[in-house]
Amino acid sequence: MAEEQEPLEILSARHVVEYPYTRSVGAVIGRFLGGLKDKKIEGSLTPSGRVLVPPSEYDPESGASISDFVEVGEAGVVTTWCWVAEPLAKHxxxxxxxxxxxxxxxxxxxxxxxxxxxxxxxxxxxMRVKVRWRQQRSGAIGDIECFEAENLGSQDGEIV
Amino acid sequence: MRDIALVSFAQAPSVRREQIHNEVEILMPVVAEAVRRCGIDRRDIGFTCSGSSDYLAGLPFSFVTALDGVGAWPPIEESHVEMDGAWALYEAFVRLQHGDVDSALVFGFGKSSVGPLREVLSLQLDPYYVAPLWPDSISLAALQARALLDSGEYGEADFAAVAVRSRRDAKSNPNAQLSGDFAVAELLESDYIASPLRRHDCAPISDGACAAILASGDLARQLCERPAWIRGIDHRIDTINIGDRNLCDSASAKLASEKSGAAADKIEMAELCAPFTHQELILRRAMGLGDEVRINPSGGALAANPVMASGLIRIVELAARIQSGEIDRGLAHATQGPCLQQNLVCVLEGE
Known part of the structure; x- marks a missing residue:
């Protein structure tokens, strides 16, 4: 009779990946992310007059550097969407x-x-949606906690 | 331009999860088969180029182990792209234009099953504006699918019809992973993964590998009875910001198709790398491929999608139809990035 097989042992090893350095995000991305910290959303203005949000460091049409900024609203229109019924771990x-x-x-x-x-x-x-700001903001895209339907009324999480 | 052709190729059958063999062990017999089929002496291959991703393998410079596996002694001249093997083929095509070497080995490989693929692919996104939110690959494709539905030109049944045809055609492809007879109505009853995309709209998660041998002019004719000549090849990129693109169209696929010279003569068959059903519809329209063009007789990426090899497989599947004499001229396509961001088009012809 065959002996009962030992269960396979899975080899594993701890592996920590570290990036022990910081880097600047630059004048354009840095200005946008810094603005979020102050609940301000700024886009970059291209030579042809388009307002890019999030801002680009260059004009997608010509490749020229961009240094002009325009403040935009914290509400807007959903141009396309998808529904996630079962969120993944990192969502x-x-x-x-x-x-x-x-x-x-x-x-x-x-x-x-x-x-x-x-x-x-x-x-x-x-549909129209507006920003729900995160209470603790750090100058990152996550300072916008999410968007919510504009007709819900104010749901600003800021504690005065 | 020098005439360059695919003279030999091989691929590993795609599987959902290869548990015994690592990437290199999947790849080695595939490269050996491609070399054996055309009878070239491996030491005579002038250039080697591979496509793979460290993010799939989870370790840096993982392609170096593959090089050891396929044989790098005596020393070889090689290169690697962190792209699908189709882009490695592009580099080899350009390298052969230099004229000092006459043959090249190209391969692409990947085990998509090792990590959470939907999340791993998030790492290719804009690192400041998008990646920190971790939108996954299926959700991003679903944004594109919704835009296409909103345009009113296609419905969810059109998406499902692409899946039905792909899985049916895959029944005759021994390397395919997902095949069978399904009905549109039956598929539309299933739940959404990220609405409006259902499971059948998404390519399966696959482990696999593909290799090809390229040769120039007379060497190609010596090595192969009917070489598949590369008559045009081009690749283009759309902006990484999907909010600044018309998601219902693919400007880069259209441009790559134009630059490859696809329209210069009749295209009988197209192998399109569309990991999502709606992307095939976008690609066909962008490249002007009408109903007279046979699309993806292999079953396409919807039947087997080993990331980093899937595009090269499209080229190889088309080359096989040319080598066998089934067709004289066709187009193969590869893609990378979110929502068809990067596109490569390769036109192949028989003699």
């Missing part, structure tokens, strides 16, 4: 939510972010 929510491209008022391009809508039936292309 910004552990409950169902939407990813969306959002064209903020005054911008010509769309920003990718999450929309906390509760249910897919509350999402639609063309």
């Amino acid at each position: 910004p929510f552990d409950r169902p939510f939407a990813w969306a491209l959002i064209r903020l008022d005054g911008a010509d391009t769309a920003l990718l972010h999450a929309v906390d809508a509760g249910d897919s039936s509350r999402m639609a292309t063309g």
